[in-house]
Amino acid sequence: VVYLTADACGFYSGDAQTTVSEEYAPFMDRPWNSNEWHFNLNGEVSMFDLVARVNSSILNAVGIKSDDGALEDIFESLLEISTGSTSYLVGLFLGDTASQMREYGETSIERAWIGCSHLTELIQGMAQNDDGKPHPKDVIIEKVAPVFEYIESILLRIDNVYLGSLPRHKLWHPDGTVNFTEESEFRMLALLLGNPGLNGNPPPPTYKEFKLDVALRIQDTFLSLLEVRKHADNITGLPIGVSYVEFLASFLANLNRNVLSTVEASHGIDGKTFPLFDCRYVPGFGFAVANSLTVWTRMSNYHWMSAILLRFSEIMQEKGWMGAAAYHMECTELFSFTPFFHEMGIPVVDGVNGVLIASRLTDAPMRFVNFKQKNNEPQTPSALVADVSEDPSSYYRDNSMPLRTPTLDSEVYEQGMYKVKRTLMIADKKRWSMIKLAQPLYEDFKLLYGFKSYDQSRFRPGDSIYPASSALDIGKYVDDDDDDDD
Numbered sequence: 415v416v417y418l419t420a421d422a423c424g425f426y427s428g429d430a431q432t433t434v435s436e437e438y439a440p441f442m443d444r445p446w447n448s449n450e451w452h453f454n455l456n457g458e459v460s461m462f463d464l465v466a467r468v469n470s471s472i473l474n475a476v477g478i479k480s481d482d483g484a485l486e487d488i489f490e491s492l493l494e495i496s497t498g499s500t501s502y503l504v505g506l507f508l509g510d511t512a513s514q515m516r517e518y519g520e521t522s523i524e525r526a527w528i529g530c531s532h533l534t535e536l537i538q539g540m541a542q543n544d545d546g547k548p549h550p551k552d553v554i555i556e557k558v559a560p561v562f563e564y565i566e567s568i569l570l571r572i573d574n575v576y577l578g579s580l581p582r583h584k585l586w587h588p589d590g591t592v593n594f595t596e597e598s599e600f601r602m603l604a605l606l607l608g609n610p611g612l613n614g615n616p617p618p619p620t621y622k623e624f625k626l627d628v629a630l631r632i633q634d635t636f637l638s639l640l641e642v643r644k645h646a647d648n649i650t651g652l653p654i655g656v657s658y659v660e661f662l663a664s665f666l667a668n669l670n671r672n673v674l675s676t677v678e679a680s681h682g683i684d685g686k687t688f689p690l691f692d693c694r695y696v697p698g699f700g701f702a703v704a705n706s707l708t709v710w711t712r713m714s715n716y717h718w719m720s721a722i723l724l725r726f727s728e729i730m731q732e733k734g735w736m737g738a739a740a741y742h743m744e745c746t747e748l749f750s751f752t753p754f755f756h757e758m759g760i761p762v763v764d765g766v767n768g769v770l771i772a773s774r775l776t777d778a779p780m781r782f783v784n785f786k787q788k789n790n791e792p793q794t795p796s797a798l799v800a801d802v803s804e805d806p807s808s809y810y811r812d813n814s815m816p817l818r819t820p821t822l823d824s825e826v827y828e829q830g831m832y833k834v835k836r837t838l839m840i841a842d843k844k845r846w847s848m849i850k851l852a853q854p855l856y857e858d859f860k861l862l863y864g865f866k867s868y869d870q871s872r873f874r875p876g877d878s879i880y881p882a883s884s885a886l887d888i889g890k891y892v893d894d895d896d897d898d899d900d
Contacts, residue, residue: 415740415742416689416739416741418741418745422690423694426677426679427680430677430678434669442462462642465654467701468654469697471505471506472509472655474488474509475507477714477831477833478568478830479513481829483825485572487829488506491710493605494708495608507561512530512533523838527656528656529655530654531653532652537639540560540561541637551626554630554632555625555629557633558632572606599621603625607628639652646661658697659722663723666690667733669692689736696718696722699747703745703747713835716754717839721842724842724845728848738852739849739852740761740851741762749764749881749884752881752884753886754885756880758846759847761879766884770879774856780875781878784882785821785887787821796811796812796813796816796817797815797816824886828888835892861879863878863880
């Protein structure tokens with residue numbers, strides 16, 4: 415049984431935790447961190463997190479090209495976070511750049527998925543000199559100018575699409591021309607990125623200082639990609655896209671084989687009978703959970719989880735380190751992925767369908783249903799909002815901020831991402847069919863799983879472990895055919 419958790423290092427304590435953490439160390443601390451560096455890096459996001467953040471946005475770069483709703487979704491999610499915004503924008507830039515490299519695929523999504531790892535020369539040129547030393551502070555804005563040009567195009571679209579109804583933000587004249595001054599760009603970047611102030615300093619008071627701080631963070635992201643690449647000896651090119659999948663899946667497989675199977679632990683997750691799959695650096699998931707942020711239901715996030723777990727399973731079985739597998743979701747943030755994996759044909763158990771299995775002991779086994787809305791009916795309560803900026807904290811609710819629902823989240827899932835579904839996820843579903851899977855049993859009864867089993871068990875509660883209550887209000891997560899267009 416493969417055990418999925420949000421943080422493997424936090425799954426251990428004492429000497430075992432130290433041993434496990436040492437395996438992650440080469441991907442955490444920057445070698446260029448010194449008193450002579452441009453800013454203090456000790457309190458910054460780790461290299462591993464920066465690389466994962468870059469990866470989390472490369473496919474979204476394709477989605478936002480033709481879908482204003484997807485752009486609005488990205489904008490709103492960036493407003494939520496105070497760290498990692500710059501690396502996310504870097505990922506959008508790299509994904510957009512690679513999507514235009516036709517030698518790496520027939521569709522734009524394939525090119526972004528495969529081509530990003532081949533952008534080493536571009537990144538090296540923007541981050542460092544020919545001798546491998548980082549560019550000095552006084553030239554870095556010029557060196558990363560292509561990133562700023564891309565960001566500016568995004569800002570213009572955000573202003574036109576999302577903020578068009580707010581006259582005080584409008585950058586467009588009635589005749590259609592653009593008035594994108596330093597002041598307006600400063601305002602828009604600050605809205606998108608928050609305060610990029612270095613060393614814990616107050617927000618930069620001028621646009622020149624603000625832009626320099628952003629440029630230094632862009633350079634730090636590029637250097638992190640290059641440094642992690644040095645330690646990822648199982649891939650060629652940068653740890654982005656399909657190469658990041660190979661890197662992380664291989665790292666986790668070897669972690670189980672060489673480390674988790676040898677350390678003493680107070681639980682039964684031994685790296686052998688119970689391999690541990692660490693989701694901490696799965697793009698679109700781990701960073702959000704670790705920082706108490708929203709785990710968005712974008713299709714790209716589901717794809718990342720599936721792609722890395724799939725490759726991990728392939729490696730473990732190819733090397734003979736794992737037999738037929740079933741999967742267990744340990745943390746609550748993973749439960750929304752269970753119905754998706756069921757549709758991919760994979761037996762997954764979590765806390766929700768665990769309750770369903772336990773209910774078979776009773777004379778009234780449970781059967782979950784999917785909450786659905788039509789025209790926002792039935793209405794849901796308003797979310798509880800906390801302001802913790804002062805002590806004591808304040809709590810309030812607002813009708814404009816209802817609780818998320820499977821219906822609302824299904825809209826986020828599909829925005830701008832149809833090429834991910836039709837190009838990448840169908841291919842993954844076919845590969846999943848080649849994995850040796852275990853059959854979940856309740857005593858001698860073969861428990862059913864997958865959406866079709868849920869339909870079949872309409873009058874047989876408890877026979878299927880499909881947790882419909884965790885599913886999005888969506889017809890299918892993945893299409894059955896492989897037709898595609900670009």
